Amino acid sequence: MNATERTVHIVDDDTSFRAATSRLLRASGFAVRSFASAMEFLERRDADAPGCVLADVRMPGMSGLELQAVLARSPNPLPILFLTGHGDIPSTVRAMRDGAEDFLEKCAPAAQLIGALARALDRDARDREARARHHDLLARFDTLTTREREVLGHVVRGRLNKQIARALDIHERTVKLHRSAITTKLRVHSVAELTRLTDEAGLVTLPAPPFP
Amino acid sequence: MSWVTVIWPMIASACLTLAAIYWLVWYRHRASWAPLFLALAAASTTAFTFCELSWLRAETPDDFVTAMRWAHVPMFVWLVSIAWFVRDYLHAGRRWLAWAICGLCAFSLLLTLLTPQNLNYRELPRLGQVQLLGESFTVAEAAPTPWMLVGQSAAVMLLIFVADAGVTVWRRGDRRKALMVGGSIAFFLLAALGLSIAVLWGQLQVPLVFSVLNLGVVAVLAYQLSGDPLRAVPLVRELQVSEAGLRESEARLSLAVDAGDLGIWIWDVARHEIWGSDRWRALFAFAPSEHLNVHEVLDRLHPDDREALRQTRAMAVAASQGGRYQAEYRVILPDGSTRWLSSLARVEVDRTGQPVLMRGTARDVTARKHAEQETQLLQQQIAHAGRVSLMGQLASALAHEISQPLGAILRNAEAAGLYLQHPSPDLDELREIIADIKKDDERASQVIAHMRALLRRHALDMRRLDVGALVRDVVALVRADAATRQVTLDVDVPGDLQHVRGDWVHLQQVLLNLILNGMDALDGARMEDRRVSVTARLEDARLVAIAVRDGGPGVPADLLPQIFDPFFTTKPNGMGMGLPISRTIIEAHGGRLWAEGRNGGGAAFRFTLPIAEETAG
Numbered sequence: 150m151n152a153t154e155r156t157v158h159i160v161d162d163d164t165s166f167r168a169a170t171s172r173l174l175r176a177s178g179f180a181v182r183s184f185a186s187a188m189e190f191l192e193r194r195d196a197d198a199p200g201c202v203l204a205d206v207r208m209p210g211m212s213g214l215e216l217q218a219v220l221a222r223s224p225n226p227l228p229i230l231f232l233t234g235h236g237d238i239p240s241t242v243r244a245m246r247d248g249a250e251d252f253l254e255k256c257a258p259a260a261q262l263i264g265a266l267a268r269a270l271d272r273d274a275r276d277r278e279a280r281a282r283h284h285d286l287l288a289r290f291d292t293l294t295t296r297e298r299e300v301l302g303h304v305v306r307g308r309l310n311k312q313i314a315r316a317l318d319i320h321e322r323t324v325k326l327h328r329s330a331i332t333t334k335l336r337v338h339s340v341a342e343l344t345r346l347t348d349e350a351g352l353v354t355l356p357a358p359p360f361p
Numbered sequence: 362m363s364w365v366t367v368i369w370p371m372i373a374s375a376c377l378t379l380a381a382i383y384w385l386v387w388y389r390h391r392a393s394w395a396p397l398f399l400a401l402a403a404a405s406t407t408a409f410t411f412c413e414l415s416w417l418r419a420e421t422p423d424d425f426v427t428a429m430r431w432a433h434v435p436m437f438v439w440l441v442s443i444a445w446f447v448r449d450y451l452h453a454g455r456r457w458l459a460w461a462i463c464g465l466c467a468f469s470l471l472l473t474l475l476t477p478q479n480l481n482y483r484e485l486p487r488l489g490q491v492q493l494l495g496e497s498f499t500v501a502e503a504a505p506t507p508w509m510l511v512g513q514s515a516a517v518m519l520l521i522f523v524a525d526a527g528v529t530v531w532r533r534g535d536r537r538k539a540l541m542v543g544g545s546i547a548f549f550l551l552a553a554l555g556l557s558i559a560v561l562w563g564q565l566q567v568p569l570v571f572s573v574l575n576l577g578v579v580a581v582l583a584y585q586l587s588g589d590p591l592r593a594v595p596l597v598r599e600l601q602v603s604e605a606g607l608r609e610s611e612a613r614l615s616l617a618v619d620a621g622d623l624g625i626w627i628w629d630v631a632r633h634e635i636w637g638s639d640r641w642r643a644l645f646a647f648a649p650s651e652h653l654n655v656h657e658v659l660d661r662l663h664p665d666d667r668e669a670l671r672q673t674r675a676m677a678v679a680a681s682q683g684g685r686y687q688a689e690y691r692v693i694l695p696d697g698s699t700r701w702l703s704s705l706a707r708v709e710v711d712r713t714g715q716p717v718l719m720r721g722t723a724r725d726v727t728a729r730k731h732a733e734q735e736t737q738l739l740q741q742q743i744a745h746a747g748r749v750s751l752m753g754q755l756a757s758a759l760a761h762e763i764s765q766p767l768g769a770i771l772r773n774a775e776a777a778g779l780y781l782q783h784p785s786p787d788l789d790e791l792r793e794i795i796a797d798i799k800k801d802d803e804r805a806s807q808v809i810a811h812m813r814a815l816l817r818r819h820a821l822d823m824r825r826l827d828v829g830a831l832v833r834d835v836v837a838l839v840r841a842d843a844a845t846r847q848v849t850l851d852v853d854v855p856g857d858l859q860h861v862r863g864d865w866v867h868l869q870q871v872l873l874n875l876i877l878n879g880m881d882a883l884d885g886a887r888m889e890d891r892r893v894s895v896t897a898r899l900e901d902a903r904l905v906a907i908a909v910r911d912g913g914p915g916v917p918a919d920l921l922p923q924i925f926d927p928f929f930t931t932k933p934n935g936m937g938m939g940l941p942i943s944r945t946i947i948e949a950h951g952g953r954l955w956a957e958g959r960n961g962g963g964a965a966f967r968f969t970l971p972i973a974e975e976t977a978g
Binding site for chain 2: 176
């Protein structure tokens with residue numbers, strides 16, 4: 150894992166706190182980028198940069214919780230870790246329900262903060278890997294023709310070639326050709342593997358004519 | 362029986378009686394010298410009458426001359442008495458002239474007594490007889506000496522003196538007196554002078570009868586003098602009436618003084634003396650008979666009140682003639698207890714504006730003062746409770762304000778710990794960290810000091826203060842809360858606005874309360890309306906007006922009259938004390954707090970504060 154992947158984005162309106170935190174995190178081996186407000190972060194961040202966000206809940210303008218909502222809808226939803234001056238229970242509950250990585254007091258010990266950041270960065274790395282694999286998978290599925298997709302829909306539902314040929318009103322040999330094209334394109338070796346990949350890609354909406 | 366021997370003794374006895382009466386008048390009531398001089402003049406007329414009778418009946422020139430010689434003594438007394446009578450009775454006539462008359466008369470008398478024979482004639486006169494009204498009188502025939510002029514010029518001088526005094530009195534307006542006294546004396550003097558010149562120099566053969574003229578003068582003067590007591594009678598009656606009135610009004614005054622429980626005092630400024638009624642002395646715990654000067658009284662005053670009282674008095678003196686002033690001050694009694702007095706006084710000043718006399722009353726207002734102080738204390742306690750409740754509303758925002766610097770300090774300290782693990786730590790970085798830690802510590806301390814000031818129990822402490830700084834301080838306190846609630850705070854206070862006189866903490870409380878109310882009013886408002894503005898302007902020459910406006914829905918017209926009532930609230934968790942407390946605070950400052958509806962929605966709360974004088978601290 151390289152340095153840019155361990156970037157912490159600090160979003161806090163308090164200049165002094167921002168400076169102190171970035172000092173600590175740099176000394177602890179993190180790459181740090183700091184932003185004075187949520188808006189500034191959204192405007193200036195690299196669109197697909199890895200890392201995590203360390204944000205104050207209470208900020209003028211866009212609050213931490215609003216930032217969390219905007220971030221979650223973005224293509225690069227970095228994990229967000231909240232800081233708060235005091236135990237604000239309603240905010241905490243809402244933040245955690247909406248998938249906050251963690252919720253720390255501003256005065257939490259460094260070890261706790263660094264531990265939480267490390268977890269958040271690991272999660273980002275994991276999420277990023279999952280997103281990449283998923284992306285790759287979708288790209289493979291994209292190479293299939295419409296007919297091949299129709300055939301795949303029947304195959305993952307466990308139908309036999311004969312049944313598929315009848316349903317699609319094509320020759321059984323043509324079905325076989327389509328099946329071999331699909332396994333080649335998706336780089337799979339068995340129907341079980343094909344079913345698992347289709348599941349993973351989330352392509353549950355493949356055209357599936359009713360069983361006659 | 363000869364009528365002369367009857368008339369002359371009658372003249373003498375009449376004069377003697379007058380002399381006795383006026384001597385008694387003078388002796389009993391020595392208010393004036395006039396009766397004494399009149400008595401002397403009358404007595405001398407008696408003596409003169411006998412001398413005159415003996416020369417009118419003289420058988421030999423020797424008898425004649427001797428009688429005439431001794432007549433000079435009563436004549437001297439008569440002239441001098443008349444001169445001083447005029448001076449004393451008319452309060453007119455030149456003093457030097459009176460003394461000159463005395464001197465000249467004394468000189469003439471001395472000459473007569475020292476000359477062996479007589480002053481009037483060069484040689485013993487030949488005597489003759491003159492028939493008048495069936496009686497024969499002795500007359501003398503001889504050439505007069507020039508020395509006689511001395512005595513006659515004294516008489517002329519008296520004439521001038523009396524005429525001069527008469528004119529003065531006439532001019533003064535007392536014409537009757539001038540005519541009676543000046544006129545009668547002048548008339549008889551002229552007659553006497555004419556007679557003596559005619560007889561002595563003109564050799565006219567008539568008897569020398571001066572005593573009738575002297576009697577005339579004495580009689581007129583006696584009549585005039587006796588008129589005075591008569592004229593005094595109605596005056597006495599008037600005096601009695603006015604005295605009764607005076608007694609009545611004094612009785613009323615004393616009733617009022619008793620009813621008001623007033624002590625009365627009079628201060629003679631020039632002599633530094635103070636007279637006080639018994640009640641006033643009791644208020645200051647002075648003995649009823651003690652002699653008091655100003656310093657003893659001032660020593661009883663509470664040291665804190667002396668200067669204020671002096672200034673109030675100086676202002677009253679400067680304000681105008683007969684300026685009055687009112688003051689409340691404390692008196693420390695000898696037993697150490699304190700008494701509050703309220704004093705109302707008038708100052709009398711002389712032409713140069715210097716105070717001459719002060720008259721005043723003093724009243725014990727200790728009970729009222731204690732009640733006021735209790736009310737004030739209660740108000741302060743309520744205000745304090747209001748501040749505690751405001752702080753409660755701000756608690757989470759303030760906790761955030763404190764945790765920011767505390768968090769920064771912790772992070773810096775931890776970072777420093779990590780730097781120090783290096784074999785060669787970056788000292789510059791460490792110095793920077795320490796500087797930052799200090800700065801953040803100060804920031805946290807400031808917030809805490811702010812809160813502590815607002816949470817402390819606190820009596821009104823009036824000072825000259827800058828409205829801009831006051832508003833900025835309050836805005837700093839609510840900034841975090843405003844940020845969380847997405848409210849923008851606008852402050853518009855001109856930099857050159859006059860300073861006001863007030864209590865920093867209590868005015869902050871009012872502003873905090875109004876701003877928090879304004880932010881509460883914005884719950885549910887659209888983003889562009891979420892503003893609270895604080896503006897300050899000069900209202901007039903005496904007042905500064907401060908307004909807190911919000912973009913909320915405003916106060917409904919039907920609620921406007923009630924919003925300043927205690928326990929009236931529209932908020933679910935409100936106490937309904939914020940606005941009543943704020944109004945009490947502003948009124949204690951001598952200002953006013955009111956609400957205004959606004960065109961285009963929103964509420965505006967405005968209050969005024971008195972401008973501080975330049976010199977005030």
